[in-house]
Each structure stands twice: as structure tokens, then as C-alpha cells.
Amino acid sequence: MKIMLHVILSALLFLCITAQAQVSYFPPKLGTTWDTLSPASQGWCPDRIDSLYNYLDQKSTDAFIVLIDGKIVLEKYFGTYTRDSVHYWASAGKSLTSMMVGIAQERGLLDINNPASQYLGTGWTSETTAKENLVTVRHLLTMNSGLDDTPTGGCTNEDTTPVCLQYKADAGTRWAYHTGAYRKLESIVSEVNGTTYTSATNSFIGSHIGMVGLWYNGVYYSNARSMARFGLLMLNKGVWDNDTVLHDTAYYNAMIHTSQTFNLSYGYLWWLNGKASCMLPQTQLVFPGAIVPNAPADMFCALGKNDQKIYVVPSRKMVVIRQGETSGTPLLALSSFDNEVWRYIDSLPCVTTNIAEVKQDHVIRVFPNPAKDELHIVSDGPLGSIVVYNAMGSRVMKYDSNTGTASSVTLQVQYLPRGLYLLQSGNGFSHKFYKE
Numbered sequence: 010m011k012i013m014l015h016v017i018l019s020a021l022l023f024l025c026i027t028a029q030a031q032v033s034y035f036p037p038k039l040g041t042t043w044d045t046l047s048p049a050s051q052g053w054c055p056d057r058i059d060s061l062y063n064y065l066d067q068k069s070t071d072a073f074i075v076l077i078d079g080k081i082v083l084e085k086y087f088g089t090y091t092r093d094s095v096h097y098w099a100s101a102g103k104s105l106t107s108m109m110v111g112i113a114q115e116r117g118l119l120d121i122n123n124p125a126s127q128y129l130g131t132g133w134t135s136e137t138t139a140k141e142n143l144v145t146v147r148h149l150l151t152m153n154s155g156l157d158d159t160p161t162g163g164c165t166n167e168d169t170t171p172v173c174l175q176y177k178a179d180a181g182t183r184w185a186y187h188t189g190a191y192r193k194l195e196s197i198v199s200e201v202n203g204t205t206y207t208s209a210t211n212s213f214i215g216s217h218i219g220m221v222g223l224w225y226n227g228v229y230y231s232n233a234r235s236m237a238r239f240g241l242l243m244l245n246k247g248v249w250d251n252d253t254v255l256h257d258t259a260y261y262n263a264m265i266h267t268s269q270t271f272n273l274s275y276g277y278l279w280w281l282n283g284k285a286s287c288m289l290p291q292t293q294l295v296f297p298g299a300i301v302p303n304a305p306a307d308m309f310c311a312l313g314k315n316d317q318k319i320y321v322v323p324s325r326k327m328v329v330i331r332q333g334e335t336s337g338t339p340l341l342a343l344s345s346f347d348n349e350v351w352r353y354i355d356s357l358p359c360v361t362t363n364i365a366e367v368k369q370d371h372v373i374r375v376f377p378n379p380a381k382d383e384l385h386i387v388s389d390g391p392l393g394s395i396v397v398y399n400a401m402g403s404r405v406m407k408y409d410s411n412t413g414t415a416s417s418v419t420l421q422v423q424y425l426p427r428g429l430y431l432l433q434s435g436n437g438f439s440h441k442f443y444k445e
Contacts, residue, residue, distance in 0.1 A: 044080045051357070073085045073332075077326055098228065124143070132171055148181060155181070166186075186291065239319065267284065289342070314342070316334075373388050374388075395420070395434050397433075
């Protein structure tokens with residue numbers, strides 16, 4: 010019991026440190042220089058990378074990037090698409106707007122708790138003035154406006170004209186994925202800043218992080234690396250190197266935490282993994298389980314039509330970018346691609362890796378491998394201290410025996426992120442294991 014308690018406390022201490030850790034590398038704002046990490050440094054197998062790329066190619070992918078700690082580990086372009094090619098973000102741009110609104114608020118240009126009509130004027134919907142005034146900026150951020158996401162009279166979900174913004178329910182009483190209502194946020198930021206939305210985006214965010222793009226008909230366009238820059242900014246909690254782009258930490262946290270009681274998997278225009286249930290576009294059904302079961306539970310993501318993706322995983326210091334056309338049936342936000350691509354990503358570690366193992370004199374058994382919750386270590390001799398390293402060589406867990414004579418230890422590894430690890434003992438043995 011003492012052994013298990015010690016290891017649990019060590020793991021929790023490590024996770025606390027990890028949660029506060031900052032990204033250590035940011036690419037220069039100008040030019041094409043961007044440091045890389047070799048896939049081998051992550052214990053990733055070339056043949057498994059090839060399998061991932063084959064899958065991406067089959068699914069009409071144009072660009073795919075994986076960052077770890079700010080550095081590029083994978084970067085692949087398909088067909089005629091290049092590093093400089095520009096692609097639409099679709100609704101992944103909603104998550105960019107979320108940060109724009111937060112910056113506008115901290116600059117004193119707006120308050121998300123105020124009615125949207127305070128910035129848009131009255132009559133921006135076809136609702137009565139009383140009902141329209143119930144809709145706050147925050148309701149637009151949370152898809153909780155009460156406006157009808159399937160408007161009548163020849164209107165679509167994307168229309169922004171007043172006649173198409175129709176009453177369905179009081180604001181705050183219903184969640185529905187509604188692009189037309191969302192786009193009023195773009196108008197609000199442009200109005201309070203006195204510029205075009207492209208100019209505001211460049212001033213608020215782009216010029217600080219080297220992101221280059223433009224808005225056209227309510228949709229953002231950029232190359233994949235600019236998309237990755239924004240993902241990296243979000244990974245580092247709104248701070249780019251020594252430049253704090255978003256100071257309001259409460260707003261940042263609100264973006265990536267459940268924002269209302271209807272769809273637990275939705276923040277401020279960000280999709281959240283690891284929740285007990287979720288709602289999806291174009292339906293009022295509540296589905297049990299996480300939005301992407303194969304992905305880390307702490308992942309939050311920007312998702313756009315035809316599988317435009319920004320996946321941000323704080324526990325791994327990872328950002329994943331995908332641009333392209335639909336991987337199958339055109340869908341808004343989520344699709345089967347999300348779960349499948351994460352199956353490939355989590356299959357990248359090799360069975361044998363470049364992590365060095367030390368020859369040992371004792372007979373050691375380490376099981377189960379892969380491990381999920383507990384890892385048992387049994388030796389025919391004393392184990393001494395035990396240290397666990399991740400694939401990057403960083404120590405993530407340590408157990409110190411009080412007597413140094415214990416020949417069996419149970420490590421509680423459920424708190425560790427998925428991946429490859431190296432276990433080393435004070436008696437000179439080492440062993441690789443995979444945490445699933």
C-alpha cells in the first residue's frame with residue numbers, strides 16, 4: 010500500500026508540473042524557419058508513419074502537421090498542395106473568432122455579457138425587441154442563442170440577414186449549431202474595432218504569431234503552418250514566446266471548458282473531448298460518451314466542414330493540423346475521420362525503439378504490456394529505485410524503496426498520457442512499456 014501510494018503521489022506531482030509547463034519553442038514570426046524533432050525521438054516507426062500517410066492520402070488530405078513542444082515532428086503535403094498553398098478553415102475559424110472576442114473584451118471594446126444588439130443595433134434578427142435583447146454576446150459564443158438553426162422561408166443555417174435569424178426559443182434555453190448566428194460575432198468585433206475583420210485578426214493575433222490569412226464571406230483562409238501557429242498559441246494558453254496575446258486567463262479557461270448545460274462537449278466555439286456526453290450539428294439528440302474516444306481526454310479542437318482540424322492536446326504538448334477535402338460524407342465539424350486518424354496517431358510508436366535498454370543480470374517480469382491502469386514489476390532480486398522516462402527522455406515518475414530490498418512493485422500509470430516509456434531500476438535493469 011505504501012509503495013502504491015508513493016507512486017500515485019509521484020505521478021500526480023508530475024501531472025501538476027506538466028499542466029503548468031510552458032511550450033519551449035516558437036518559430037520565428039517571419040520566414041520559413043521552424044525547428045523539427047525526428048519521429049525517432051518520439052519512438053515512432055517509419056512503417057507506421059507510412060500507414061498514417063497512406064490513410065491521409067486516401068481520405069483526400071491536402072496538408073498534415075504534427076507539432077510537439079512547438080517543433081515539427083511530421084509535415085506532409087499531398088498531390089499538388091504545398092507548404093504555401095492556402096486553404097479554407099471552414100468552421101474551424103469559429104475557434105479563431107473565440108479568441109478574437111476575448112481580446113476585444115480585455116481591450117474594453119465589448120462585454121460578452123451585454124446584449125448583442127448593443128453592438129449590432131436593434132433589428133439584427135426578426136425576433137421581437139424583447140426576445141432579441143435576451144441574446145448576449147456570450148450566447149453567440151456558446152451556440153445558445155435560441156435562434157432557429159433550421160430557419161424557414163428559403164433561409165439556410167449560414168444566412169445572417171435579419172429575416173433568416175428567426176426565434177426558436179429564449180436565449181440560454183437551447184443548444185444548436187448555428188453558423189448564421191455565430192457570424193454576428195465577426196460583425197461585432199469589426200464594428201467595435203472600426204476595421205475589417207481581416208485587419209482586426211491580423212492586429213489582434215496574426216502579427217503577434219506570424220499567422221497570415223484573410224477572411225472572405227465569413228470564412229478564414231491560410232496555409233497549414235499558419236493554422237499550426239494558432240494551434241500552438243492555444244496550446245500555450247494565449248502566450249506566444251514572451252508575448253501575451255490574450256491576457257485574460259479566465260476567458261481562456263472558459264473557451265476550453267463546458268460553457269452550458271446542454272452540450273457538455275462545447276466551450277466558447279471550441280469542441281471538447283473527454284466529456285460524458287455530446288451534441289452534434291443538425292440534431293437535438295444527446296449522445297453518450299466523448300466526441301473522439303480514441304483521442305486523449307484533455308484534447309480540445311477546432312473543427313470545420315470537410316474535415317478541417319486543429320487538435321490541441323496539452324498533456325502531450327501536441328498540436329495536430331489537417332487541411333483537405335471531405336474524408337467521406339460531407340459533415341459539419343465532427344466525422345468518422347476524427348476517431349480513425351487518432352487510431353493511426355496512437356499506433357505510431359514502434360515495438361522496438363531508439364530508447365536504449367540496459368542489459369540486466371536479474372530476471373525481470375513487467376506486465377501487462379501495454380498497460381492501462383497498473384504496471385507490475387517482479388524481480389528475482391531487489392529492485393531498488395525505479396524511474397520512468399517518456400520517449401523524449403524526460404523523467405515522469407520515480408519510486409524510491411524505503412529499504413531498497415523490494416522485489417515487486419505496482420506502479421499506478423493511469424495518470425500517464427498514452428505513449429512509449431522506458432522503465433529503469435537501481436539494480437541496472439531497464440524495460441520498455443507502452444501506456445494505452
